[in-house]
Amino acid sequence: MTDLNPLLRQRRSTRVFDPDHVVADADLASLLEAARWAPSAGNSQPWAFLVAPRGTDAHAGFVDLLASSTRRWAPSASVLIFTLHQTAYDDGEGSDLVYSDYAAYDLGQAVAHLTVQAGHLGLSTHQFAAFDHDRLAEEAGVPAHWQVTTGVAVGRAVESEVGLRTRRTLAEIAFGARFGVPHE
Numbered sequence: 680m681t682d683l684n685p686l687l688r689q690r691r692s693t694r695v696f697d698p699d700h701v702v703a704d705a706d707l708a709s710l711l712e713a714a715r716w717a718p719s720a721g722n723s724q725p726w727a728f729l730v731a732p733r734g735t736d737a738h739a740g741f742v743d744l745l746a747s748s749t750r751r752w753a754p755s756a757s758v759l760i761f762t763l764h765q766t767a768y769d770d771g772e773g774s775d776l777v778y779s780d781y782a783a784y785d786l787g788q789a790v791a792h793l794t795v796q797a798g799h800l801g802l803s804t805h806q807f808a809a810f811d812h813d814r815l816a817e818e819a820g821v822p823a824h825w826q827v828t829t830g831v832a833v834g835r836a837v838e839s840e841v842g843l844r845t846r847r848t849l850a851e852i853a854f855g856a857r858f859g860v861p862h863e
Contacts, residue, residue, distance in 0.1 A: 693803035696834035698755040702732065706800050707758060710833065713796030717789040725765035725782035726789045729819050732758045733834075740818065741830075746809035749830075753807065756832035760793075761815060762786055767824035778824075786828060793831065803836035 711728065719725060731737035741761065742754045753759060764786040768778035779785065790806065797804045812827040821827060850861040
């Protein structure tokens, strides 16, 4: 196996969070800063986050929007972060945000940066999509030119959660000049 950064090699989608752990304000700010510095097309930075530490009214409201499958594990995370990306150029209020066709891709990079920073801080994450996107947009007052995309649970993993991680082989995902023909 190639030399891979331990933060990437050890990353897991945690489903068992320590329900007593609290993410320090400085660490939460660090996660959001990591996302803020992610690259984006034309430096448009077309992402936004709804941030809800456990114990806040926002957290309680967001938990109500989770699907039952996600509600089994996500509420014990220290923070729930919901991600949004911009879908149009202007909100009619003179916004200086520049729209890019690559906004969803750019948001993915921002979340990846947040995830790596979480690992650096000794925190774990689990990204998810099983929640009521439309109701979250309505209740959070998300403008029409933004789309609620995913959620990220952040906290301290319970040490007992370990297991074999599997991934498809490189031959299954990295191709040369023709799709399906492995890159050599």
